[in-house]
Amino acid sequence: MPGFGTFTRVAKEIRRDVHAAQERDPAARGVGSTEILAAWPGVHAVLAHRVAHALHAAGVPLLPRLVAAASRLLTGIEIHPAARIGEGLFIDHGMGVVIGETAEIGDDVTLYQGVTLGGTGFACGKRHPTVQDNVTIGSGAKLLGPITIGHGSKVGANSVVIHDVPPHSTVVGNPGHPVRIDGKRPEGPDADWVHLPDPVADAIKGLASRIGALERALAERGVDPATVPAGVDDAEPQPLRSARGPNPAGG
């Protein structure tokens, strides 16, 4: 039977979870605690997880999974009952968040929609990330494997992180690389992971400048480029595959 101590602890946790939403969701500024408790799916998911986790830790069969499944149905947020979550977790919007069985989350962490704290394969044991205190993980970011995200770090939206992240750094890209450590750009010859080359854009740019040069050359010879007969656009469309016989792409 839970005692008075349990109730005060749970009340404190709920207060902190609601406060996390008020503090970190600009849309929740000035919104009362009752409204947040009633209408914030991220808060519902965290509260449901606290119940599921307590039941799981007490060895209750089946019920923790049912609580987690019901919470997923309502919020679109899937948290395994065994996952360890600290105080003040705020999940903004929430839909599509997945937190795996052996994931560990510290205090005051913020997750946006579509974040996955997942495993990389079928291995057993510790296989999900550990996220330390005060970390922010942007929407759609995938953190895979038993990696550690150091405290105070930020993971950019849509990053795919498969290596440890040092504390107080910003990681972006796929695969994720630090672009700021302690507020400074990392140094080194291949440290610019934000401005990666784009070969397709470069090829199109090259073609565009070549066409410009050809048009200028035509104009110098007194030919209006607009009067030059067009090629591919005006031609009969060519089928990409034989009109008869099976589709080589398999339909």
Ligand SMILES: CC(C)(COP(=O)(O)OP(=O)(O)OC[C@H]1O[C@@H](n2cnc3c(N)ncnc32)[C@H](O)[C@@H]1OP(=O)(O)O)[C@@H](O)C(=O)NCCC(=O)NCCS
């Ligand atoms: C990563 C993030 C937290 C910003 O962190 P920050 O430490 O303040 O970093 P900065 O904004 O100074 O960005 C550092 C560099 O990374 C780049 N960058 C930032 N976010 C990026 C991303 N998601 N993908 C790729 N590059 C990114 C910036 O352009 C900047 O490049 P620069 O070195 O040329 O200046 C933020 O960009 C982000 O992705 N937040 C998630 C927000 C979110 O998911 N919102 C959903 C609301 S519904």
